Amino acid sequence: MTQFAIDTPATAEPEAKPARVVRARPRRRHSLSSLRVQSALLLLALLAVWEFGTRYFQVPKHLLPPVSDICVALWNGLYTSPLAKDGYWYHGAITLAEIFLGFAVGSGVGLTIGILVSQLPRLEALVAPYVAALQSVPKVALAPIVVVWLGFGISSKVVIISMLTFFPVLVTSIAGFKAVDADRIDLLRSLSATRWQIFRFTKFPSALPYIFAGLNMAAAFSVVGAVVGEFVGAQAGLGVLILQTEAQADTAGSFAVMVVLSVIGIALTSALRRVQQRVLHWMPADSSQRTVNA
Amino acid sequence: MSAVLESPKAATPAGRPDYIRVAGLSKRFGEDASGVLALDRIECSIAQGSFVTIVGPSGCGKSTLLRILAGLLDYEEGEVFLDGQPIRGTRRDVGMVFQSSILLPWRSILDNVMLPAQVLGLDLKKARDRAMQLLHMVRLEGFEHKLPSQLSGGMQQRASIARALLHDPKILLMDEPFGALDAMTRERMNLELQRIWMESGKTVVLITHSIPEAVFLGDQVFVMSPRPGTLEQVIRIDLPRPRGMQAMSDAGFASATAAIREHFSHAASFD
Numbered sequence: 202m203t204q205f206a207i208d209t210p211a212t213a214e215p216e217a218k219p220a221r222v223v224r225a226r227p228r229r230r231h232s233l234s235s236l237r238v239q240s241a242l243l244l245l246a247l248l249a250v251w252e253f254g255t256r257y258f259q260v261p262k263h264l265l266p267p268v269s270d271i272c273v274a275l276w277n278g279l280y281t282s283p284l285a286k287d288g289y290w291y292h293g294a295i296t297l298a299e300i301f302l303g304f305a306v307g308s309g310v311g312l313t314i315g316i317l318v319s320q321l322p323r324l325e326a327l328v329a330p331y332v333a334a335l336q337s338v339p340k341v342a343l344a345p346i347v348v349v350w351l352g353f354g355i356s357s358k359v360v361i362i363s364m365l366t367f368f369p370v371l372v373t374s375i376a377g378f379k380a381v382d383a384d385r386i387d388l389l390r391s392l393s394a395t396r397w398q399i400f401r402f403t404k405f406p407s408a409l410p411y412i413f414a415g416l417n418m419a420a421a422f423s424v425v426g427a428v429v430g431e432f433v434g435a436q437a438g439l440g441v442l443i444l445q446t447e448a449q450a451d452t453a454g455s456f457a458v459m460v461v462l463s464v465i466g467i468a469l470t471s472a473l474r475r476v477q478q479r480v481l482h483w484m485p486a487d488s489s490q491r492t493v494n495a
Numbered sequence: 496m497s498a499v500l501e502s503p504k505a506a507t508p509a510g511r512p513d514y515i516r517v518a519g520l521s522k523r524f525g526e527d528a529s530g531v532l533a534l535d536r537i538e539c540s541i542a543q544g545s546f547v548t549i550v551g552p553s554g555c556g557k558s559t560l561l562r563i564l565a566g567l568l569d570y571e572e573g574e575v576f577l578d579g580q581p582i583r584g585t586r587r588d589v590g591m592v593f594q595s596s597i598l599l600p601w602r603s604i605l606d607n608v609m610l611p612a613q614v615l616g617l618d619l620k621k622a623r624d625r626a627m628q629l630l631h632m633v634r635l636e637g638f639e640h641k642l643p644s645q646l647s648g649g650m651q652q653r654a655s656i657a658r659a660l661l662h663d664p665k666i667l668l669m670d671e672p673f674g675a676l677d678a679m680t681r682e683r684m685n686l687e688l689q690r691i692w693m694e695s696g697k698t699v700v701l702i703t704h705s706i707p708e709a710v711f712l713g714d715q716v717f718v719m720s721p722r723p724g725t726l727e728q729v730i731r732i733d734l735p736r737p738r739g740m741q742a743m744s745d746a747g748f749a750s751a752t753a754a755i756r757e758h759f760s761h762a763a764s765f766d
Contacts, residue, residue: 384597391565391591392614392662393584402610406601483601483642 303362315374362426366419377411520573532723548713556724590659
């Protein structure tokens with residue numbers, strides 16, 4: 202979303218100010234920094250409208266609290282001991298643990314099965330119909346059942362996140378292993394390469410852009426999975442905190458927790474993007490981005 | 496440099512005349528009745544250390560023949576011998592150059608040239624030295640640590656030739672290696688390939704669409720025709736080596752290209 206907000210004015214800006222004539226390079230640099238400022242101003246303006254609108258029209262605080270109330274709630278939540286059971290640190294750590302474990306298990310299993318399927322065409326024929334069928338099952342609907350099976354602890358959340366992250370990684374990795382240039386395999390074969398060497402030297406690296414596309418999706422899903430799992434039944438976690446604040450009609454508190462969740466989500470995707478840029482350093486920046494968005 | 500280039504090349508092929516022997520080779524794709532006969536009873540021999548070019552229109556089976564020589568493709572009918580041994584499956588002593596360079600984009604040029612050493616389990620330290628010498632030979636010194644995408648098409652193809660030579664194969668099989676290059680680069684690559692071949696003494700089989708290229712490079716030109724793929728004629732090219740661009744204006748060059756064109760004058764599909 203933020204990406205979109207930055208991109209759109211980038212194309213619109215030169216049209217908006219056609220009269221300004223500056224040399225190409227300084228102009229681009231200038232417009233980029235002024236764009237940042239402009240999008241920050243846009244955010245500030247929206248927040249100001251929110252703040253003064255809610256106060257001016259005296260919107261009930263349990264419906265839509267003013268921004269300043271959310272900031273206060275955020276501050277109160279963050280300004281707690283890491284062990285305090287009503288603070289963000291305690292609940293956030295639990296949610297983060299669920300996200301990391303679920304993401305690791307789900308994408309790890311997805312990638313492993315993807316590799317196996319790519320190496321064993323018969324296995325693919327065997328599992329392909331089930332993958333297609335299960336992929337369209339709304340995994341979120343299984344969350345209550347998983348909680349019944351595994352209880353209110355962290356394990357049920359890990360399983361729910363794993364279910365959500367498993368499929369994108371499996372499907373993209375299968376697609377990636379299939380998309381390998383036949384010439385590259387011929388090259389390796391002409392050198393009498395073993396199957397494992399063909400996999401290691403060309404199939405796996407060729408599939409990496411696809412796999413990263415799957416991992417990016419999985420990262421977004423993992424945050425969703427954690428919150429859904431905690432909504433359904435949990436003792437701790439940021440989802441539980443949202444339920445608690447809602448129960449107390451503390452809408453500002455709920456919004457504050459959502460801000461924390463968003464920060465976690467953004468941090469996850471940008472960390473993943475950094476890893477991706479390092480691993481796929483050989484790809485032109487725009488084409489790696491294109492593959493990811495595809 | 497001479498360390499890279501074992502067995503210097505004599506002016507005429509000195510090795511066994513039957514180094515590669517193809518006898519009654521037929522290859523059919525698809526089911527028996529409806530299948531396409533890609534190769535029909537091919538008979539030929541290639542002398543050790545010689546440069547053979549194969550020329551023919553699309554669909555004449557020249558790539559099929561090359562893939563069989565490389566062991567990438569099975570065959571059911573006929574015999575193919577390399578150094579007296581029947582070819583079944585890929586071999587370690589064959590180097591291949593494809594139409595595109597097929598450099599792995601995530602590897603540096605040096606690592607790409609080193610690939611055969613990793614696959615074949617050679618001594619990596621020695622292979623690295625050899626790779627550097629080969630890169631020097633194909634005039635890519637200074638580009639070892641670049642990525643393939645940072646090189647021009649001609650440079651990429653030169654790197655792929657260096658890669659094909661890394662494990663010191665006895666035979667170099669080239670499937671339209673310069674087809675994707677512009678005419679100027681192509682001429683330069685022809686001269687360089689001739690030089691590399693003369694310095695290395697390998698047996699080279701090169702497929703091309705270009706009649707002048709076939710005549711310029713080859714000791715022998717195999718002329719093939721399609722549907723079914725047959726070997727029509729073998730033309731000896733006796734122009735002295737090394738051939739320079741002026742060889743193209745030689746009377747022998749003109750008569751050889753004319754003789755090959757004669758073959759294709761009926762086939763309108765030739766490009």
